[in-house]
Amino acid sequence: MSSGQEGALEKGRLRPPGLALLLAEARGLLELNASLLLSPLLMRAPRGDGHPVLALPGFLASDLSMAPMRRYLSELGYETHAWRMGRNLGGLGRMRDALRARLAEIHAASGRKVSLVGWSLGGVYARDLSLWAPDMVRYVITLGSPFANDVRATNATRLYEALSGERVEDFAEAREAIAGDLPVPTTSIYSRADGVVNWRTCLLRPSDRAENIEVHLASHLGLGVNPAALWAVADRLAQPEGEFSPFDRAGPFAIAYAPPEQAISA
Template sequence: MAYTIDSWGDFRDDETQSREPGWLSRLGELRVFAELGALAPAIPALLSAPRGDGHAVLVLPGVLTGDESTVVIRRYLEELGYVAHPWKQGHNWGPSRALHEKLRVRLSELHERYDRRISIVGWSLGGIFARELAREMPHAVRQVVTLGSPFGSDLSMDGSRKPDDAARRRIPPPVPCTSVYSRSDGIVSWEACREMEADETENIEVPATHIGMGFNPLVLWAIADRLAQPEGEWSPFDREGWHGMLYG
C-alpha cells in the first residue's frame, strides 16, 4: 500500500500545505507488528461491536496490493453479518482510467444483485477510488469509509498530476463519508486524508500505521460502528465514554 512519497507532496489545504511524512513517521511504520499482535487479543471486544442490517460492502485495497490485503477486514465484517466483497481486480498498480471503469462495472453488478445501495470501504488509494465511485454513482452507494486515503492529493485517476483534480476531489461525494486517518502515518500526508466539513462527513483519528490500518483493532471497530447505522439515518461518530479516550 505504500505510495511514492513525492506523489503527495504538493497538496494544499487552504492555508496549510501538507507535509511529507518525516523519517520518524516512516520509521514508526514498524509499529505494524504491534498492531498485528494486538489483533487476536482484541477479537472478543471486536465481536461485540455494533451490528447493522447485513448489507453488502465492497472493500478496495491500496496500491501494490490486492484482495489478500483486505482479508481481515472482510472476514471481520462477515462475522458481524455483512456480505463483504473483494474488488476482484488483481493487484492495484495505481490510478488508471481503465481500472476505474472496471470498478464502476463491479459496483453496478453488486447494486443490481442486491437491489440495494452498497457501502464501500477503501484503504489508501482504494479510498480515492471509493469516493470517485460514490461521486459518479450515488444511487448505488450507501456510504464510504476511507482508511488513510490521501484524496486531497493532485494525482488524477489516469496517473498524471493535476492540481485542479485535488480541489475537485476534496469536495465530498453526495453520500455519507468517513475518513479514518492517522497523524503518525508514515506513508502519506495525513492532512491530505481529511474530509472537508459538511453535513455528512467526518474525520476519525486513530493511533495507527498506514500499513496496519487493515487489521488495527481501533480501525476495525470504527468501520463496524459506521456500517451499523441504519440507511438514511447517518450521524457522526460518538466520542462519548471510552471512544473519547481512544479516538481523535
C-alpha cells in the same frame, strides 16, 4: 511546527511524512496482532443489516490486505465483497471502468446500495465511485486516503506515477470533485502518525453527513487492521440507510480516538 513547515503550508504545499515515521510503519504488524488479541471486544460492535460492502485495497496491495476487515465485517453480518482486480497498481483513469463494473455487479446482484470501504488509494477510488453512482452507494469510509489538499504529499508519489502511468496532477477536474463534498454519507479515518501520507491529505470538510475520525498512533500500513479503526468502521456501517449521526468515541477503544474538534481541515 518548524518555520520551514509553516512556510510550506502557507504556500499550499505539504511535505510527505519524515523518515522516522516512514520507518515506524513496521508497527503495522503489531496492530494486526492487537486486533486478534482484542477480537472479543471487537465483536461487541453493532451488528450489520446484511447490506453489501465492497472493500478496496491500497496502492500495491491486493484483496489479501483487506481479508481481515472483510472477515470481521462478515462476522458482524455484512455481505462483504473483494475487488477481484489483483494488485492495485494505481491509475484513476485506468481503473475507472473496472471499478464501476464491479460496483454495478454487486448492486445488481444484491438489489441494495453498496457501502464502500477503501484503504489509502482504495479510498480515493471509493469517493470517485460515489460521485459516479450515488444511487448505488450507501456509505463511503476511507482509511488513510490522500484525496484532499496537496495530494503529492506522500512517500509513494513517485512510485505511483511510475507504475500507474499517470501523474498525480492528471484528471484535475475529477480529483477536485473527489476532494469535495460527496452526495452520500462519508467518514475519513486517519492518523497523524501516518508514515506514508501526510495526514492533512485525508481530511474532508465536516458536515451533517461527513466526518473525520483520528486514530492515535496508527500506522498507514496498519490502519486497515487497527482495532480502533475496525471498530469505527463497524460502527459507521451499522447506521440505518439514509441516516447519519456523529461517531460516538465512547466504548472499548475510546482512548484511541482524538477529540472531534482536532479533526478539522488543514
